Amino acid sequence: MQRSCLAIVLAAGESTRMRSSVSKVLHPIAGRPMIAHVMESLAAAGVGEAALVVGRDAEAVARAAARPDLRIHTVEQTERLGTGHAVLAAAEIIARGYDDLLVVFGDTPLVTPQPLKEALAAVAAGNDVATIGFETSRPGGYGRLIVRDGELIAIREAKDATAAELAITFCNGGLMAIDGRKALDFLRAITNQNAKGEYYLTDLVEIARSAGGRAVAVRASEAELGGCNTxxxxxxxxxxxxxxxxxxxxxxxxxxxxxxxxxxxxxxxxxxxxxxxxxxxxxxxxxxxxxxxxxxxxxxxxxxxxxxxxxxxxxxxxxxxxxxxxxxxxxxxxxxxxxxxxxxxxxxxxxxxxxxxxxxxxxxxxxxxxxxxxxxxxxxxxxxxxxxxxxxxxxxxxxxxxxxxxxxxxxxxxxxxxxxxxFGRARQELKPGRAPILRARYQAMKAERQKRQD
Incomplete structure (x- = not known):
């Protein structure tokens, strides 16, 4: 039997750093809004239903995201309190019951269907959470994926990481698949006890593990997980x-x-x-x-x-x-x-x-x-x-x-x-011998003009 899947598409960004008058997910890549690229990859990954979390330019974002092969529910995020909070804006839809939940960002237009499929397959195989990560030589401010013996132990935000954790080069891409039967309980267990005072979706890994569950990480290329803020x-x-x-x-x-x-x-x-x-x-x-x-x-x-x-x-x-x-x-x-x-x-x-x-x-x-x-x-x-x-x-x-x-x-x-x-033109006429006369006239006019200028 085919598993049911709901994608949560986070598309409520304000475009503050874009210095833009429109939502950042409406900015084009290759001639179409970046949100449309994301929705195409979801459809290609076999997702049939999505909850679109919107804020600014909600109607325009919904139009840009629309596809005939995706049933889309639009929900509004009224406050910006972190990714975990953003996903919970779709709680009413999540509660309808799905086998799998897939969280993606509307500003990652290069993501391909393959890592999405792999994350969903990992959940179908019995894992509670499957995060999509990437290797990078410049981890910088990315959250670090802490993996031991093939299991994802935690996702540590850079501001909360130890020196040893900051040395990790396997980083969080932000996209995540979750067991749909447990998703709401996990999401409601997220707190804002961290350096930024926000509700991190990444806390789901430790929440799932504390409930006796298991989390894993799947890999994608750094390029396809790149977001857009400027x-x-x-x-x-x-x-x-x-x-x-x-x-x-x-x-x-x-x-x-x-x-x-x-x-x-x-x-x-x-x-x-x-x-x-x-x-x-x-x-x-x-x-x-x-x-x-x-x-x-x-x-x-x-x-x-x-x-x-x-x-x-x-x-x-x-x-x-x-x-x-x-x-x-x-x-x-x-x-x-x-x-x-x-x-x-x-x-x-x-x-x-x-x-x-x-x-x-x-x-x-x-x-x-x-x-x-x-x-x-x-x-x-x-x-x-x-x-x-x-x-x-x-x-x-x-x-x-x-x-x-x-x-x-x-x-x-x-x-x-x-x-x-x-033939649709005037008849040509010839005036034999007139060319020298015209040239002399034009030269005299030019000489007179130069004389006045001097």
């Missing part, structure tokens, strides 16, 4: 997340010339045999298929790039951009809410917005789709095998037929039928 720590967590995800992608067959310069979003999908050049940024909602090249200094968000296509350098794909197989969007181009057909080329200095470009069509340099009338957006539809000459303006709504040709420098305001040639 903007500097937020940047550090972002860097760690990015490095981890880049490694995962490269191991899956993605090539990155300068990995440290590539920035990914939480949901970036990149298939194998993709080459990413330096200084590329992926916003949310990007899917890249196989054999694509993303050239340097490109920015993609909400875009789908099919196999064999090429992007950049210095290209911007905005939400709704869809490049079909072997399409090309080149340097200093922007594509928004537009389909670029298979084999079509948008090579340089061009804006294509709210448009459909057919297969094998060529869009000349400097072309723009004039999609906005100041109030509404309008569509431009360009057929297959068409040619749009350089520096053309296509004033939407407008349609260019298959195989049509638009002359360079044209302003197109009416539909162009298939295989037609469209």
């Amino acid at each position: 903007r500097a720590e937020l940047a550090h967590l972002e860097a760690l997340w990015q490095a981890r995800r880049r490694d995962e992608l490269m191991l899956s067959g993605v090539s990155m010339i300068a990995p440290d310069t590539v920035y990914l979003a939480f949901d970036t999908e990149i298939a194998g045999d993709v080459l990413i050049e330096p200084n590329v940024v992926f916003g949310p909602g990007v899917r890249i298929e196989r054999d694509v090249v993303i050239h340097a200094f490109s920015h993609l968000e909400g875009a789908h790039v099919e196999s064999g296509a090429s992007v950049g350098p210095y290209a911007r794909l905005r939400p709704g951009a869809h490049l079909h197989a072997k399409a090309k969007v080149g340097n200093f181009c922007e594509v928004k809410q537009a389909e670029i057909g298979a084999g079509a080329k948008v090579n340089h200095l061009t804006y294509i917005g709210d448009a459909v470009v057919g297969a094998e069509t060529n869009i000349g340099a400097g072309t723009i789709t004039c999609n906005y009338d100041g109030v509404n957006k309008h569509m431009t539809r360009i057929g297959a095998h068409a040619f749009i000459g350089s520096n053309s303006a296509l004033v939407a709504p407008v349609a260019i037929g298959d195989g049509a040709l638009v002359a360079s420098g044209s302003v197109i305001t009416e539909d162009v039928p298939a295989d037609a040639v469209a």
Whole structure:
């Protein structure tokens, strides 16, 4: 029979050290709130129900934490009296009865499902408490995990530790699994008799042992248990997340010339045999298929790039951009809410917005789709095998037929039928011999201006 589990997610931080106007768990890592990363790991660990302990920005935190695969109860922590006190804010929900209780923090966005599973497995195996810890060469102010013969004897806060205990490098990550049948009794036994006058969740280890129970510690990496209290720590967590995800992608067959310069979003999908050049940024909602090249200094968000296509350098794909197989969007181009057909080329200095470009069509340099009338957006539809000459303006709504040709420098305001040639520009005039006269006039004007300045 599957065990029932309630996760207690502590997310009532005030953001005091963040110097922020919003709750710290709402600050993003890889483009989404850090609380959402935590909830994803809980769901992946098999947790189906969570009590979200909130304070500041309660409604926004609840929205950010919401997932269809997690039943979430929101409870408010009105006082800040320590982690043990925070968990007891969910006492009414805990009392409904669960096999396991799992306590996590909303500001540990790098935690993976594996240590959560291991802690729950330890409780399922008969232990009363399973704490998740990490080894570090800089234990500093972390609580120390005191382990003897495989059993966790105590968690000692740094301010209460002896010199010998401070030498321990196995430290408390703060996350903990508890036998759900005993959790409330353990939690209510916590006192605030310590240097900070707070109710420490870590006291559960000694409380469980004094009741004849057993506690153990499971290990996770230091990186995935890192919390966030300052903007500097937020940047550090972002860097760690990015490095981890880049490694995962490269191991899956993605090539990155300068990995440290590539920035990914939480949901970036990149298939194998993709080459990413330096200084590329992926916003949310990007899917890249196989054999694509993303050239340097490109920015993609909400875009789908099919196999064999090429992007950049210095290209911007905005939400709704869809490049079909072997399409090309080149340097200093922007594509928004537009389909670029298979084999079509948008090579340089061009804006294509709210448009459909057919297969094998060529869009000349400097072309723009004039999609906005100041109030509404309008569509431009360009057929297959068409040619749009350089520096053309296509004033939407407008349609260019298959195989049509638009002359360079044209302003197109009416539909162009298939295989037609469209000219939308003023007639060129010639004035033989006038160039020397104009040059003399301009030189005289310049001389007069310089004379006045002198």
